[in-house]
Amino acid sequence: MRGLIFILVAMALPLAGLSHARADQSASPFDMAPERSNAPAPALSPSLPSPVPPTPTANPAPQPAAPPPAVDPTPPPSPQVIAPPSALPKVEAAQAETFDRPLMPFRHLVLEGEVDSRAWYVVLTKNQVASPTTLTLGYKASVVVAPEASRLILSINNQTVFDSPITASDQTGKLSAELPANLLKAGPNLVRLQVVQRHRTDCTINSTYELRTEIDSVATAFHFASSAAARLSRVEDLAATAPDANGLTHLRIIAPSLGAKASANPILRFAQAASILIGMPNLDVLVTDRTGDSIEPGTVTAVIGTVEEVRPLLRTVPRDADSRPIVTFVDDPALGPSTLLVSGPDAASVSKAVDAVGALVDRPRGNIRDMLDTSRWFAPNPPLLLRESHVRFASLGVPTQEFAGRRFRTEFQIGLPSDFYSVSAGEATLLLDAAYSGEVLPGSHLDIYVNGNIAATTPLRTSGGEILRHLPIRIPMTHFRPGPNRVTFEAQLFTTMDSQCAAGPTKGNNRFALFDSSEFVMPDYARIAQQPNLAALQGTAFPYNGAVDPVALVVSRYDSPVMSATATLLARMALAAGRLINIDPNAPSLDDRHALFVAPAPDIPEQVPAQLNLDEQLRTGWKPHNDEPILPSAAAGNPPGPTLATLPVAATEPADTQETFDRWRDTLKAEGGGWRGNVSSFQDWLQRTFQVSSQTLRFLPSRDVAFHPSRDTSAMIAQGPSPSGNKTWTLLTAPSTRELRAGANTLTSSPQWFQLSGRLATYNTRLAEVQIQPVTTSSLTATQPLSFTNLRLIAANWLSENLLAFAFLLFAACLLLGLATALLLSRIGRRISQ
Structure with a gap:
């Protein structure tokens, strides 16, 4: 009995100590605040430093740990770019262990055919490059893609990250890899996705259109291990603004003075400057005077206003805003980390701060670009061809390639200026350097597409293979337009092996080779502005x-x-x-x-x-969609109404054919319609x-x-x-x-x-x-000095657009020539007397 009591006492002592320890923890909870307050703020590197040390006070307010440098594009006073205060209260959301940045600037990316690729640049900050990074990629392929002969390849800065069989057809496949420390760099990083796909059972060219691999934009992202990767340090870091999982980039501008006409100019100028810095093709700009709107992923927030206007919105406003224009990133509990503050003591100072941001990206008037910027969604940038030009495939991002399949496809871009005026006259030329093997049968052909429209077709007629050295393929400029133009080259190759297809992927030697010494030749073309022309608006504004x-x-x-x-x-x-x-x-x-x-x-x-x-x-007659009457539906809790099949059909008298035909003809004629049938076929x-x-x-x-x-x-x-x-x-x-x-x-x-x-x-x-x-x-509005060559090209295009006018002028010229010839012959020679 005494031993049993001893055992019970020995067991009770540890339990009493544990209970005492829990009571102590309840009285003094564990506090992480000292660790959070001592965490280093992200290092900042303002682009135009001009240190201005803070003034000491008896009761110092939270201030930047480092002296705030200033942007000084003009003599002082000038806008100031300062570091976000390290002593500001930290937003709890910023303390996440990782920061995920979607990789694709698209809602959807589908790689099609036997070979396909897409390249674009992703801009990263110094904080992101310094963080350990994992890359994940999600994809789903069509069920006919043969996994044993199909590959999905992703490279960054020309170094392969993934080279994997395409196996995901019934559900989304996921790939993951930790990136080497020196792979990513601060600034633009080239990302390239490629697929090589083969059909499981079919060897026809038509079957190649069934080969598809869709990249999952939600599952494809960088995962940065450091929470500092989410922070923006410099104004230039706006270029690293990430899209959301749907490829949308959000810019939220909070302007307390919204509603006043005087505030429109700085708000809209900042939106333009931020758009050029961000460079994304799908930018949603929200201008509001409230801070309560929900923040979408992929959102950068900017607060624009005088210091008195923005003070109620922010927990702490840098003191320099009371004396001079500033542009700075701040952390705010309500608006989130890396909120861009554009402020100053008065409206004129706010405009100067906006102008300082615009000066980073604005192009001086008269400074002509040599290329258009599409690098954030299609790389490389297309060269801007202002005159007769020869551009090698190598400089257009098309390398030398060999191909063993049936339908080869590659694409590139070229840019044209606002006053391009040759859609009805003139031809570009593709000087093709390529080769095809002896197994390629006559009847195979090379196709050129411009902006998705078929523009030229060249048959391959030689048996036994051939080397094509600067083979000219003429491309009518019908489908070219101002701005970037996408040109697609496609080779459809027929072989006996494919006509005698056995189940399984293609096997054998390469059938086709494309060399990067091929050239795209743009001739001299007419240059005069055509108005109206929305194609010029979207191409070059x-x-x-x-x-x-x-x-x-x-x-x-x-x-x-x-x-x-x-x-x-x-x-x-x-x-x-x-x-x-x-x-x-x-x-x-x-x-x-x-x-x-x-x-x-x-x-x-x-x-x-x-x-x-x-x-x-x-x-007055264009009604909003939300004003239309809402019909009852089963989704709204009402039983569904009768369908078309259950409604009774009223008996009608037979219509008079000729009367009905005449009525339809007159109606469509008034509406600009036309004929179908024999006339339409012609x-x-x-x-x-x-x-x-x-x-x-x-x-x-x-x-x-x-x-x-x-x-x-x-x-x-x-x-x-x-x-x-x-x-x-x-x-x-x-x-x-x-x-x-x-x-x-x-x-x-x-x-x-x-x-x-x-x-x-x-x-x-x-x-x-x-x-x-x-x-x-x-x-037509002249944009170039008038010259005989340009006038001739303009006239050729105008007459090609107005064929009856050309025919009338040609008839008039022939008539005048005949009359002049008759008059001349009547005055020379001798008349024969009877």
Whole structure:
């Protein structure tokens, strides 16, 4: 019994100690605050340092640990770029163990065919490069892709990270790798995705169109082990702003003075500068005066206003904002880490701070670019071909390649200026250096596509193989346009082995080789500006990119939806132009000014619809989608109504065929419709064979018909001449302010933005596509010194667009030649007398 009591006492003593320890912990909880407060702030490297030491005080407020350097583009006072205060309260979200940065700037990336690749640049900060990094990639392939002969390859800065069989067909496959310490670098990093795919069972060329591998944008990302990787240190670090998992990049501008007309200019200039720095093709700009909006992933927040306006929004405002303009990143509990503060003691100082940001990216007037910037979504950048040019494939990012499959495909880009005017005359040339083996049969062919349209086809007729040395392939410039143009080269190779296909992937030697010594040749072409022309707007932001006077900006109101739509449009235009668009919200007159209008349909100024050939009923007859009656549905808790199959069909009298036909003919004629059938077949043959259409079979251009959007149209961008005829007006509109902002995001995002052309573009929500109204009446504006060569090229293109006028001039010239010949012959020689 005594032993049992001893054992019970021995067991009770440790339990009592444990209980005492828990009681002590309850009385004095473990505190991580000292560790958090001692954690080092991210190191910053402002680009233009000018140290200004802080002034000591008796009760010092939280200040930067290092002296704040200043941006000084002009003599003081000047905007100041300072380090975020290390003693500011840390945001708990910033203390995450890792920071994930999506890799792709696209919503969707599908690599198709037997060979395909895509390259782009990802900009990283010094903090991100210094962090241990893991890269993950998610993908899913079509079920017909043979895993034993198909590869997925990802490289960064020309070093292979993944080279894996394509095995994921029933579910998303994931690859992961820790990156070497020296692989990533601060600044741009080249990322290239490639696939080599083979069909499981089929050997026909048609089967190659079934080969698809879709990259999962959500699962493809950098994972940085350090939370400091999420912090931005310099204004230039805006270039490292990451997209969200859907490829959207978000810029949130908080402006307490939103609603005042005077604040519009600095807000919109900052949106343009930030767009050029960020460089992403899908930028959503939100302008608001509130801090309570939810923050989307891939969002950079900027606060713009005087020090008195921003003080209620931020926990701590740097003291330098009371005396001079500043541009600095701060950490704020409500707005988050790396919030960009653009402020100063007054409105003039805020404008100077915005101008300092713009000076980092603005291109001086008269400084002509030699390439267009598409590197964040398609690398390399396309060269800007301003005159006759020979460009080797090597400089276009197309290396020497050998191929053992059936359909070889590669693509590159070239850029054209705003005043490109040769869509109806002139030919580019591809000087092809290639070779194909003896097993390739006659009937194989080489195809060239321009911006997704077939432009040229060259058959391979020689048996036994051939080496092609600078084989000229002529490419009509019908589908070229101002801005970047994507050219796709494709070789379709037929062989006996494929016609006698056995199950399994292709085996054998290489059948085709493409050499990087091939050249793309652009001839001299006509250069004169055509207005209206939305293709020039999306390509280079013409005519606003080179306007000498500020562009008149007319908005219906200065609230968040309208200003967000305006900022989104101007940001996309600035990225296309490669410079800031100088705007003037206070233009006294619009008759002889380039102008930009942003307004919902009811608020469009009265003179604008008639000037842009829009239906006057547009302002009252275009109803918002949310005003349409909502039909009962099962999803809303109501039983479904009768279907079309269950509704009774009323008996009708037989219609008179001729009367019905005449009525339809008259209606479609009034609406600009045409004939189908034998006449249409003849027109289609003319279009395919001679590029002749009803548009070109005209004596002079016809006048545009007033346009009214359909009920499925959610947004529209239209362009036309100013009342003086010398300038251009552009209108962005939608049925309501809500749809105006959504429409601006849709029309300015890729790929919708690159589809803009003609005089008017609308977005159809039912079809989810951009619909174009072509230009029928346009004016030409000289942009180059007039020369005989340029005038000849301009005349050739104009006459090619107006064939009846060309035929009339040719007939008149022949008639004059005949009369002159007859007159000359009547005056020479001797008459024979009877």
